[in-house]
Amino acid sequence: MEWNIAIAQMDIAFADPEKNKARVKEWIEQAASKAADIIVLPELFTTGYALDQMDELADEEGVDTITYFSKLARDYRINIVAGSVAKKTDDGIFNTMYVFNRHGAIAKEYSKAHLFRLMNEEKYLSEGQEGGLFKLESGPAAGLICYDIRFPEWVRTQMIHPKMTPNTLYVVAEWPAPRIEQWRSLLIARAIENQCFVVACNRVGSDPNNEFGGKSLVIDPLGNVIQEGDHTEQLLFATIETDDVHEVRENIPVFQDRRKDLYRL
Numbered sequence: 001m002e003w004n005i006a007i008a009q010m011d012i013a014f015a016d017p018e019k020n021k022a023r024v025k026e027w028i029e030q031a032a033s034k035a036a037d038i039i040v041l042p043e044l045f046t047t048g049y050a051l052d053q054m055d056e057l058a059d060e061e062g063v064d065t066i067t068y069f070s071k072l073a074r075d076y077r078i079n080i081v082a083g084s085v086a087k088k089t090d091d092g093i094f095n096t097m098y099v100f101n102r103h104g105a106i107a108k109e110y111s112k113a114h115l116f117r118l119m120n121e122e123k124y125l126s127e128g129q130e131g132g133l134f135k136l137e138s139g140p141a142a143g144l145i146c147y148d149i150r151f152p153e154w155v156r157t158q159m160i161h162p163k164m165t166p167n168t169l170y171v172v173a174e175w176p177a178p179r180i181e182q183w184r185s186l187l188i189a190r191a192i193e194n195q196c197f198v199v200a201c202n203r204v205g206s207d208p209n210n211e212f213g214g215k216s217l218v219i220d221p222l223g224n225v226i227q228e229g230d231h232t233e234q235l236l237f238a239t240i241e242t243d244d245v246h247e248v249r250e251n252i253p254v255f256q257d258r259r260k261d262l263y264r265l
């Protein structure tokens with residue numbers, strides 16, 4: 001299926017959810033006006049890494065995020081990978097991705113599984129316990145949040161689910177500029193080893209602790225970069241053909257050739 005993607009490579013106003021939500025609405029309007037099927041937003045796009053203010057800023061049970069983005073998805077008939085937001089629950093605060101389909105229904109809620117100590121996440125946030133698989137009209141997909149991409153075993157766990165093999169990985173991030181080449185290499189590796197598309201949205205700009213690197217990417221199942229952002233705010237577009245995944249997997253049948261007798265995954 002031909003699938004038109006928009007990536008909102010945005011700056012994030014620190015600790016200012018209302019400003020960020022208003023800004024994102026504009027990106028969604030623009031993406032929809034250019035016939036995008038889906039728009040992808042960055043990690044913690046409502047608050048940024050205002051971790052020590054999360055008690056006040058985090059969205060109680062995600063209600064505000066669900067109400068706001070479900071309506072936008074429906075109004076603009078666009079699927080939304082709503083990056084991630086801080087979600088407050090009785091079990092702690094999670095770094096949670098919401099995916100809405102174009103009817104406004106929640107297709108997925110996924111909380112970041114691997115917390116990034118270098119940015120103090122483990123001091124303020126709780127770890128997600130479940131995988132990121134979901135389905136849209138374009139077929140099976142999976143969500144990953146930033147540091148998650150450093151764990152190929154976690155990505156592979158999603159890919160070998162008995163009921164569906166994602167054709168696309170959606171990655172949302174606040175990845176700092178000094179390690180941006182690692183971001184690029186890791187994403188290309190995940191695309192090649194899993195023979196799938198990777199659609200990755202990183203923020204730009206800076207907060208009190210980090211400068212962020214942009215370089216949002218769309219990568220095909222052979223590892224070719226088909227769209228790439230620079231380090232400025234921009235709405236990026238790409239069209240992918242999700243059926244290409246089948247040809248690549250037939251040509252080099254990595255999933256069939258796995259030695260399940262030699263390793264556990």
Ligand SMILES: NC(=O)CCC(=O)C(=O)O
Nearest residue numbers: 116146147174175176179
């Ligand atoms: N927000 C994050 O998870 C950042 C991950 C990161 O920078 C890394 O190097 O890994």
